[in-house]
Amino acid sequence: SRGIVLTLACPDAPGLIAETCGFIFRQGLNIIESAQFTDQTTGTFFMRIVAEPVAGESDAQALSTAFEPIAAEHRMRFTMADRSHRLRALIMVSKFDHCLNDLLYRTSIGALPIEIPAVVSNHRDSYQRVAAHDIPYHHIPISAATKERAEAKLAEIIEDERIDLIVLARYMQVLSPSLCRRFPGRVINIHHSFLPSFKGAKPYHQAFSRGVKLIGATAHYVTEDLDEGPIIEQEAVRVDQVTGPDELVARGRDVEALVLSRAVRWHAEHRILLNGTRTVVFK
Amino acid sequence: SRGIVLTLACPDAPGLIAETCGFIFRQGLNIIESAQFTDQTTGTFFMRIVAEPVAGESDAQALSTAFEPIAAEHRMRFTMADRSHRLRALIMVSKFDHCLNDLLYRTSIGALPIEIPAVVSNHRDSYQRVAAHDIPYHHIPISAATKERAEAKLAEIIEDERIDLIVLARYMQVLSPSLCRRFPGRVINIHHSFLPSFKGAKPYHQAFSRGVKLIGATAHYVTEDLDEGPIIEQEAVRVDQVTGPDELVARGRDVEALVLSRAVRWHAEHRILLNGTRTVVFK
Amino acid sequence: SRGIVLTLACPDAPGLIAETCGFIFRQGLNIIESAQFTDQTTGTFFMRIVAEPVAGESDAQALSTAFEPIAAEHRMRFTMADRSHRLRALIMVSKFDHCLNDLLYRTSIGALPIEIPAVVSNHRDSYQRVAAHDIPYHHIPISAATKERAEAKLAEIIEDERIDLIVLARYMQVLSPSLCRRFPGRVINIHHSFLPSFKGAKPYHQAFSRGVKLIGATAHYVTEDLDEGPIIEQEAVRVDQVTGPDELVARGRDVEALVLSRAVRWHAEHRILLNGTRTVVFK
Amino acid sequence: SRGIVLTLACPDAPGLIAETCGFIFRQGLNIIESAQFTDQTTGTFFMRIVAEPVAGESDAQALSTAFEPIAAEHRMRFTMADRSHRLRALIMVSKFDHCLNDLLYRTSIGALPIEIPAVVSNHRDSYQRVAAHDIPYHHIPISAATKERAEAKLAEIIEDERIDLIVLARYMQVLSPSLCRRFPGRVINIHHSFLPSFKGAKPYHQAFSRGVKLIGATAHYVTEDLDEGPIIEQEAVRVDQVTGPDELVARGRDVEALVLSRAVRWHAEHRILLNGTRTVVFK
Known part of the structure; x- marks a missing residue:
């Protein structure tokens, strides 16, 4: 894709859309997608713009520099991403x-705009599956020692693979706090429950014991507080008495894969903005 | 409707279906609906049979007596309900x-097989709405004193109205433990969250603060432990950043009414069997 | 609510958002909601803005006149609605x-921003239900003669009631072509199938015969071609073999009411823009 | 798995469940799942029983022979399947x-109880993907000639692979009538629309043109009448104006894979009984 994606957040004020869109227009870009949202509870304005140059190529770096005065005036956090850059994701x-499997397949057919330069696992089980996609597989066993x-x-x-995004695709080890701190808003986890229900281990067994009639999955950014990071996406699926603990696991698989792939796609398309402990998602 | 509904639960064993259906057949009844389920984790067998007499009328009381020896042999809990008796529900x-409003309308068009001999409220707000249905409205204000x-x-x-079922349709007062004990499995509450998430007060505000992407509602039997009783039905609905706390309340209304009406219908049709702290629902 | 809702559609071009939002800003209004969409297949740009005056009151008529030069320049169709005006809907x-029943209840609790000055029916059945809401009921029987x-x-x-919107809430008579032509985009119908499946009469019976596993409901604007008008909203619900023709009707009721109430709300909030035979809905 | 699956359909009559379950009991089997349904519109009774021998092994062939007198008496169509036999499916x-990809993955982790002895395609595109699963890939190009x-x-x-089931997993060629006739109820197709809407070619483009707000997918048995065979399963997914024709295709993928995998699993577990042009599915 050509052009840029601009995302920004700042205190709400009159004229923000006009000023930002005016900037885009004067830079010779045409807006092809645009969305805004004001959080009334905090008075914060959020915006995402996708724009293409009317002619020639755009230079995200130069545009970012040009936008800085406006950003400074309105105390904006902003990102200006080059649409031709595909995020490099470590699974x-x-x-x-x-x-x-779901992420590999979607990426292989172009449904997920990421590159996967590496897969890391603490087990060997998925090696052949990853090798069939011609992607390096790093087996890093983990013990207390x-x-x-x-x-x-x-x-x-x-570092070597210049990773933009880490995706914990049912990775059952806890990342260290220092690693979490180094990549704020850049590590996505899938938790196999409808958070905040059933935090921690074995959520499907907890769900079975409580006798719930829906189970769910939650994709969220990882923070130092386990299972407490900002929620990106959730989905639920119906169960009943026939659905024993094993069948819960089976039903959960589909919804986990779906929820995680959505979260990764939205992140890769710069659709997710952090709003304190919550997220704004421009679908 | 004619005929009976038999529900039973007992330790699993070979031949239970054959013996029970053989009994029904020998009593001159034709099975029109039948469902079974074995909980493998506890080895408990559950069954529900709807049957009509091939000719004439059935006598639920006599059938119940006739079934007792079989029930005793297999240590069955069972109920034998007359289908012509509509449950009398207090809202x-x-x-x-x-x-x-939803329960009144469904009952008025025959979509909910109950009678509503009385509505009780600690406020006067809904008086005219109930009066339009020609149902007695008891205003019982509640204070600590x-x-x-x-x-x-x-x-x-x-007692006066011979109530079979109490439905807490957003009744915001806690029933006393002694009342809960007197009607085990006969008081249904709607909680406006996807339990076990967001127990207690103001679940929509809790949901907003946590930034969840789905909200839900839960119909459950009331026990002495608030919001911990056996879950009958749940449903979830999608929300996003645009859905502020007030709009969450609005979206929740539809799903609450739907979930509660299902739970009441299933109870009235004897489709729900208690399975410890969980429920078996034969839909 | 204070302020205005501006909706517009025009051929896509660079700078449209900046120019429109600049106009709003210069008129002393603050944008509180804004959404845009470009239909790539036709090159048409759609926009909806909700704005409040920074101080005092807004005058939708004056703003409309002031906006005309911009609209003319870009060949925009536009509407400038006063948010304090509630649409007057005939059911x-x-x-x-x-x-x-659903529309009356939602309106009575303020969940649907409309007024209902009259209900018209070709039967007397719903008279008491409507009378309980203190709304005039016009019984207009219809025969060929x-x-x-x-x-x-x-x-x-x-005309007498200055009706803005006609809602066909399971009205089983066909409106005349001349009436349809007089109110383009202002008559909403609920069809009890997932259009374009099962047009015409008895859609639930058609659905049962075909053995579908989901049934649906469709809210659409009425045009002269029966069941062919622009679709506003659809929803589906699961059925199975147990769901006989009567039970299909029962399950359909919930989804019909839900779909129609959404369509009416979106229309009343000026969220729906016609896009040829399709609709753009800014939720 | 041990034991057998018995499915049967016959004219409804009193005592059918008792007689069938009595047979199972006398043969030394314990029922672990059982479901029945009577189609009131045709007076047909359907039943599915899963049973395990109380001790030792069961012999499906011998049980089938032993059941024949009962079947003959009640004019039953029935099947007696050995649970240890996994259906051999040609994709x-x-x-x-x-x-x-979805079927291969599910089969590889044991979530789909089938064997896949061969994949047939009129293109070479999926060769490597199938080869990675060590399954023979037969490239059979097709032209008029x-x-x-x-x-x-x-x-x-x-014939060589003793195929039990043919799965058309987005196979875009029409099977000949003679082939369809040879495998009644043993060829499953996924159609990428919510049938009966949008039969034939390019359903997503038809859906886009009509402006529907939900798209769907349908798994059905193949008959000589294209897209008219008995429906096994359907699912729908929400779309809006932002969902252009290409994005419809993308959204449809998930729901197609889900619907087809369910249909294949239910078929493999003998959960689907034909009921004229409809299906009874015991989930």
Whole structure:
């Protein structure tokens, strides 16, 4: 794709849309998508614009510099992304690889605008599946003794492969607080429950015990507080008495893969803006 | 409707269906609906049969007596209900009356097989709405000082009107433990969240603060532990950043009314069997 | 509510958002909601803006006049609605009144921003239900012989009550082509199928015969071609073999009421723009 | 899995459940799942029983022979399947292979109780994807001139591989009437619309033109009448103006894969009984 994606957040004020769109227009760009939202509870304005140059190529770096005075005046946080840059995503997985399979397939047919330069796992189980896609598979086993060394290896891969986004696709190890802090808003996890219900381990067994009639999955950004990060997307699916614990796991697979792939796509398309502990998603 | 509804639960064993259906057949009844379920985790067998007499009328009381030896042999809990008896439901409501309106309308067009001999409220707000349906409206205000007397009045109405089922249709007062104990499995509440998330007060505000992407409603039997009783039905509905706290309340209304009306219908049709802290629902 | 709602459609071009939002800003208004969409297949740009005056009151008529030069320059169709004006909706119904009941209730609690100055029916069935809301009920029976006179009466009510919107809430008579032509985009019908499946009469029976696993409902603007007008909203609900023709009707009721109330609300909030035979809905 | 699955359909009569379950009991089997349904419009009774031997092994062939007198007496169509036999499914695909990928993955993790001895395609596109699963890929190109020879090859594969079930997973060629007749109720197709809407070619483009607000997918048995066979499963997904024709295709992929995998699983578990042009599905 050509052009840029501008996202911004700032205190609400009259004239913000006119000023921002006026800037885009004067820079010789045509807006092809635009969405705004004002959080009335905090008085914060959020905006996302996709724009293409009327002629020639756009230079996201130059546009970013040109936009800085406006941003400064209105105390905006903003990003100016080049649409031709595909985010480089690292997928991490343990034994259950339905989300991994889903992400690999979607990426292979062009349905997910990311590149996957590497997959990391603490198990060997998914090696052949990843190899069939011709993507490097890094097996980094983790034990109490090796945890620190494993994280060092991971950090090396992230740096070497210039990773933009880490996707925890049913990765059952907890990332260290320091790693979480280094990538705020850039690590997405799928939790197999309808958060905040059933945090922690074995959510499907918790759901079975409580006798719920719907189960869910939640994609969220990872923060130091486990299962407490900003929620990106959720989905629920109906269950009943026939759905024993094993069948819950099976039903959950479909909804987990769907929810995670949506979250990754929205992130890759710069559709998600952080709003404190919540998210604004411009679908 | 003619005929009976038999529901039963007992330890699983070979031959239970054959023996029960054989009994029904020998009593001159034709099975028109039948469903079974075995909970593998507890080894409990559940069954529901709807049957009509091949000729003439059935006598639920006599059938119940005739079934007792089989029930005793297999340690069955069972109920034998006369389909011509409509459950007599007491509706209780505070200020928000969307669930009440829904139950009244469904009952009035024959979509809900219950009778509503009385509505009780701690407010006057819904009086005209109930009066338009020609149903007695009992205004029982509640304060710390009058709580005990109010419950005594309620108990009187329940007895006078031979109430089979109490429906808490957004009734914002807590029933006393003694009342809950007197009607186990016969008081249905609608909670405006996707339990076990957001127990207690103001669940929509809790949901907004946590930034969830789906909200829900839960119909459950009332026990002494608030919001912990066996879940009958749940439903979820999508929300996003545009959905502020007030709009959450509005979206929740539809799903609350739907979930509660399903739970009441299933109860009235003897489709719900208690399975410890969970429910088996034969839809 | 204070302020105005501006909706517009025109050939796409660079700078439209900046120019429109600049106009709003210069008129002393603050944008509180804004949404845009470009139909790539036709090159048409659509926009909806909700704005409040920074101080004092806004004058929709004056703003409309002031906006005309911009509109003319870009060949815009536009509307400038005063948010304090509630649309005056005429509800028409035959025998099934679940949609009517739903619209009356929502309006009574303020969930639907309309006024209902009159209900028209070719039957007497819903009289008491409407009377309980203190709304005039016009019984206009229709036969082949009286059809013309009935339409004349209807036209009189529409004029006397200054009706903005006609809602066919399971009204089983066909409006005359001339009436349809007089109110383009101002008559909303609920059809009890998932259009374009099962046009015409008895859609639930058609659905049962075909053995579908989902049934639906469709709210659409009425045009001279029956069941072919622009679709506003649709929803589907799961059915199975147990769902006989009567139960299909029962399940359909909930989804019909929900779909129609959404369509009416979106229309009343000026969220729907016609796009040829399709609609753009800014939710 | 051990044991058998018995499915049957016959004219309704009193005592059918008791007699059938009595047979199962006397043969030394324990019923672990059982479901019945009576179609009131045709007076037909349907039943499915899953049973395990209380001790040792069951012999489906012997049980079938033993059941024949009961079946003959009540004019039952019935099947007695050995649960240890996994259906052998041939997958056919053209260029879009999302359904194929989904079926391969589910089968590989044991979520779909089938074997896939062969994949047939009129294109080479999916070769590597199938090869990664170590499953033979038969490339059978089809043109007007080669159609007959292609079908002969297909018939050979079906015979050589003892195929029980043919799955058309977005196979864009029409099977010959003679092939359809040879495998009644054993060829499942996924159609990418909510049938009966948008039969024939390019349903997503038809859906876009009509401006529908939901799109769907339909899994059905193939008969000689294209897109008219008995429907097994359907699902719908929400779209809006932003969803252009290409994005409709993308959204449709998920729902197609889900619907087809359900249909294949239910067929493989003997959960689907034909009921004229409709299906009874015991989920």
